[in-house]
Every structure is written in C-alpha cells, then in structure tokens.
Amino acid sequence: MDLETIATMGDFDFTFLYDSFDRSRFLKGIYYTVLISVSCIAISVSLGMAGAIRLAYGTRIERWLIGGFVSLFRNTPPLIQIYLFFFGFGAIVSNATDNSIVIPAVAWAVIAVSIYITAFNIEAFRAAIEGIPKELMEGAASLSLPRTAVLWKIVVPLGVRGALPSVGNNLVELVKSTSYAYAIAVPELLYASSQIWADSLNVVEMMFAMLAVYMVLIGAVVLCTQTLERRLALPGYGG
Amino acid sequence: MIASVSPASPPSLAQLGGPAGVILGVSLIIALLVPIFGEDAMRAEVPILAALSNWTPLLAKGFAVDVALATAAMALGTVVGVLLGALSTSKNRLTRSIVWSYTQLFRNIPGLVLLFAFAFALPYNIEIGPVVIPFPAEAKVIVSFGLKIAANVAELVRGAVAAVPSGQWEACTALGLKRFLTFRLIILPQCVRRMAPPWMNVAAIFFTAVPVASLVGIYDAVAYAGLALRAEGNSTLIIPIYTYVLTWFFGVAYALQGLTQRLEARQHVVSQQ
Numbered sequence: 001m002d003l004e005t006i007a008t009m010g011d012f013d014f015t016f017l018y019d020s021f022d023r024s025r026f027l028k029g030i031y032y033t034v035l036i037s038v039s040c041i042a043i044s045v046s047l048g049m050a051g052a053i054r055l056a057y058g059t060r061i062e063r064w065l066i067g068g069f070v071s072l073f074r075n076t077p078p079l080i081q082i083y084l085f086f087f088g089f090g091a092i093v094s095n096a097t098d099n100s101i102v103i104p105a106v107a108w109a110v111i112a113v114s115i116y117i118t119a120f121n122i123e124a125f126r127a128a129i130e131g132i133p134k135e136l137m138e139g140a141a142s143l144s145l146p147r148t149a150v151l152w153k154i155v156v157p158l159g160v161r162g163a164l165p166s167v168g169n170n171l172v173e174l175v176k177s178t179s180y181a182y183a184i185a186v187p188e189l190l191y192a193s194s195q196i197w198a199d200s201l202n203v204v205e206m207m208f209a210m211l212a213v214y215m216v217l218i219g220a221v222v223l224c225t226q227t228l229e230r231r232l233a234l235p236g237y238g239g
Numbered sequence: 240m241i242a243s244v245s246p247a248s249p250p251s252l253a254q255l256g257g258p259a260g261v262i263l264g265v266s267l268i269i270a271l272l273v274p275i276f277g278e279d280a281m282r283a284e285v286p287i288l289a290a291l292s293n294w295t296p297l298l299a300k301g302f303a304v305d306v307a308l309a310t311a312a313m314a315l316g317t318v319v320g321v322l323l324g325a326l327s328t329s330k331n332r333l334t335r336s337i338v339w340s341y342t343q344l345f346r347n348i349p350g351l352v353l354l355f356a357f358a359f360a361l362p363y364n365i366e367i368g369p370v371v372i373p374f375p376a377e378a379k380v381i382v383s384f385g386l387k388i389a390a391n392v393a394e395l396v397r398g399a400v401a402a403v404p405s406g407q408w409e410a411c412t413a414l415g416l417k418r419f420l421t422f423r424l425i426i427l428p429q430c431v432r433r434m435a436p437p438w439m440n441v442a443a444i445f446f447t448a449v450p451v452a453s454l455v456g457i458y459d460a461v462a463y464a465g466l467a468l469r470a471e472g473n474s475t476l477i478i479p480i481y482t483y484v485l486t487w488f489f490g491v492a493y494a495l496q497g498l499t500q501r502l503e504a505r506q507h508v509v510s511q512q
Contacts, residue, residue: 075443084478084485087481088478175349190352203359
C-alpha cells in the first residue's frame with residue numbers, strides 16, 4: 001500500500017501526507033508555529049524575570065510602570081493587542097514613500113505574543129521572589145553581601161525555581177496563543193491548515209492533524225519544564 | 240467572619256498595578272491620540288474624537304455581544320465543569336480517567352482551533368431524524384468556549400475538593416450519607432467560597448479571549464471596529480479605535496481582577512482566625 005491509499009482510507013483525506021504542495025504548506029505551518037513559540041519563550045521568560053526583579057527592587061516609577069504594564073496586558077484581549085501591533089504600530093513604522101511593510105507580520109506576532117505572556121511571567125516570577133524566605137535576605141545582609149551577589153546567588157536561583165511550575169503553565173498558554181498569528185495572516189499551523197482545507201475540503205482531517213501537532217508541541221514544553229523542575233529541585237523544598 | 244479587616248500581606252500587584260492600571264486605562268485614549276497623532280489628526284477630515292463618538296453606538300452593540308457570549312459560555316462551562324469536577328472525585332477509576340482525559344484535552348487545545356473545529360467541521364443545522372436543531376455561529380462560540388471553561392472549572396473543583404479534610408467524607412459515611420449527597424450537601428458548599436477567586440480569574444481570561452469570535456463571522460466589538468475602520472478609510476484611526484475598544488475590555492476584566500483580589504484577601508484573613 002502506498003502512502004496515498006493509507007491517507008485516503010475510509011472517508012478521510014489527509015492530503016498533506018501525499019500531496020507535496022499541501023505537505024510543504026503544512027510543514028511550513030509547523031515551522032512557523034515552532035519558530036514563534038521558541039522566540040516568544042526566550043523573550044517572555046527573560047523579560048519576565050527582569051521585570052519581576054525591577055518590580056521587587058526597582059524605583060517607585062519602575063514598579064508603577066511594570067505594575068501598569070502587567071495589568072494592562074493581562075486584562076485586555078490578545079486579539080486586539082495583536083491588531084494594534086500589526087495594523088496600528090505596523091503602519092507607523094511602514095515605509096513612508098511606498099507604504100511597504102518594514103517589519104513582517106511574523107515579527108509582529110512574536111512581539112505581540114511575547115508581550116502578552118511576559119505580563120503573566122512577570123506575575124509568576126514576582127510571586128516566587130516574594131516567596132523567598134526572609135531569613136536568607138537577612139543572612140545576606142548580615143554578611144554584607146553586595147547587591148549583585150544577592151541578586152545572582154539568592155534572588156535569581158530561588159526565583160527561577162519557585163516560578164517554574166506557573167511559568168510552565170504560562171508557556172503552554174504561549175504555544176496555544178501562537179494561533180492568534182492567524183489573525184494577521186502569518187502562515188503558521190492554523191493559517192496553513194485553513195488554506196489546505198479551503199482547497200481540499202478536508203476540514204475534519206486538518207483539525208485532527210492540528211490537534212496532534214499542538215499536543216506534541218505542548219507535551220514537549222511540559223516535558224522540558226518538568227525535567228528542568230526535577231533537575232533544579234533543592235533538597236528539603238517542595239515534594 | 241471579619242470582612243472589613245484589611246490583610247497585612249506583602250504589597251500585592253493590586254496595590255502596585257492599581258493606580259497604574261486605572262490611570263493607564265483612562266488616559267490611554269488621550270495619551271495615544273494627542274502626542275502620536277496630533278499632527279495627522281489635524282490633517283484628517285474627521286477629528287479622531289468625533290469619529291470615536293460616531294462609532295460608539297455600534298461598538299457598544301458589539302461589546303454587548305462579547306459580554307453576552309462570555310456570560311453564556313461561563314454559565315455553560317460552570318455547570319458542566321462542576322458536574323465533571325464532581326465526577327473526578329468518583330471512586331470509579333474509569334470515570335476518573337475519562338474526566339481526566341477530557342480536562343487534559345480541552346485545556347490544552349488552543350481556543351481558536353476548537354472554535355474553528357466547531358465553526359467549519361460541524362454543520363449549522365443538526366438533523367436528528369425529523370428534528371432539525373439550528374446550530375448558529377453564536378451557539379458554536381458559546382459551546383466551544385463553554386467546553387474549555389468546563390475543563391478549567393473541573394480542575395478548580397477537583398483542587399477545592401482535595402483541600403477539604405478527608406475526615407469529613409468519613410464522618411458522612413459514618414452518618415450513612417451517600418457519596419453524592421455528601422458531595423452536594425457537605426463538600427460543595429465549602430468549595431464554593433474557596434473556588435470563587437480562581438473562578439473569576441477564569442472568567443476574566445475567557446472574557447478577553449471572546450473577541451476571536453469575530454474571526455468566525457460574529458459581529459462583536461472587534462468586528463465592528465474593523466468595519467468602522469474600513470468605512471472611515473483613514474489609517475490614523477486604527478490605533479485610536481482599537482485602543483478605544485481595548486479600554487472597554489480592560490475596564491471589565493480589571494474590575495473582575497480587583498474583585499478577585501479582594502475576595503482572596505478576605506479569605507486570607509478569615510483563614511488566619
């Protein structure tokens with residue numbers, strides 16, 4: 001049996017398994033979804049940590065701004081956020097002479113999703129930093145440890161460990177949020193699938209295929225954070 | 240219960256984000272309109288504020304659709320979620336694993352993908368024999384969101400039930416109460432209070448997700464904002480109109496968040512007694 005026979009068994013028609021055009025669209029969709037996910041994870045985790053540190057130790061203005069940033073992006077629809085970035089700010093930075101796009105849609109998707117999840121990550125790291133035992137800080141003060149040492153030897157290591165479970169949840173949310181890029185026509189998984197089913201009328205098949213890909217991606221993220229949690233676990237803390 | 244005592248907790252984000260959030264929300268329109276677009280706005284034929292007020296009735300109509308869809312989905316999701324949560328405490332292993340699979344599946348599937356599955360893979364009329372049940376786009380949004388909310392609520396119920404001392408189950412068994420009655424009369428009432436804050440968190444998150452309904456042809460606030468922009472044909476209005484709609488969502492979600500934090504703080508005090 002060749003691939004096409006298997007792919008069209010029953011009433012199903014998994015075109016992307018045998019049709020090279022559909023396959024390349026589908027693979028490109030997976031590539032974009034992974035690309036957006038990975039870039040957003042890197043950006044939102046580092047910005048989240050930095051934001052939480054400034055929220056805990058920054059000046060009053062910094063705390064005020066970061067608090068406002070978190071409230072704003074947590075409490076507004078991500079769809080409008082991505083529209084604002086792409087259509088609104090994208091128009092501002094577009095080439096004035098011929099209105100051509102300077103920053104591509106996929107970059108705006110990365111920016112929008114990163115900022116949305118950063119708001120949640122700041123909150124996760126903040127809770128973890130607040131949960132650091134006071135005794136450690138007092139001990140550091142009594143040893144007159146310099147501020148940078150306190151930061152890198154106490155706050156960051158313990159903050160990262162404490163925040164990992166909720167950051168893991170946020171990263172699952174992140175992978176799911178990449179589908180918002182569909183709204184600005186980034187050819188990620190959902191957009192690619194919708195184009196395939198528009199041509200081949202195999203909506204159900206594409207839904208199952210998408211579900212499978214998202215489950216694998218989310219499973220990978222969960223596996224990574226859980227492994228990291230186990231590797232970083234401190235004896236005497238947690239379960 | 241002492242409701243009026245304010246808790247002595249470390250400064251929370253509510254206190255930090257509170258002023259910033261409110262002022263940001265209120266001043267967003269002004270802040271974004273004047274400095275960035277002052278010059279363009281003067282060149283524009285229709286001043287921005289006039290355009291906003293012209294489109295306000297239509298946008299408000301769309302916003303009401305968003306609120307209605309979110310409320311209906313939340314109601315459906317809560318009822319189904321509480322039932323699933325009750326089943327997840329069942330002694331039957333098969334029941335538990337079915338509920339577990341349901342929650343894992345529906346919590347992890349992107350909302351947009353589930354909505355598309357309902358919108359494009361399911362018919363708009365379901366025929367059962369001679370009976371034809373209409374399944375319009377609005378119902379599809381409500382059901383697809385409701386199923387996701389149910390998965391989240393089921394997890395909340397499971398967690399809240401696990402936090403009730405198991406001695407209570409045993410005491411009820413000793414009194415001859417059946418498992419379901421124990422759950423309904425003894426366990427669930429205690430869980431309601433504990434679940435209120437995270438439940439409102441779920442409400443806020445799904446409320447901000449509802450505008451994706453505009454992608455499957457529902458005329459909500461975001462869809463009308465797009466129509467308004469096309470009708471005006473003035474690119475300087477893009478940021479003002481979307482920001483305008485954004486602040487409405489912010490107002491509702493932020494109020495929910497504030498209420499959640501207040502409830503949490505109150506329970507914090509009560510549990511310390």
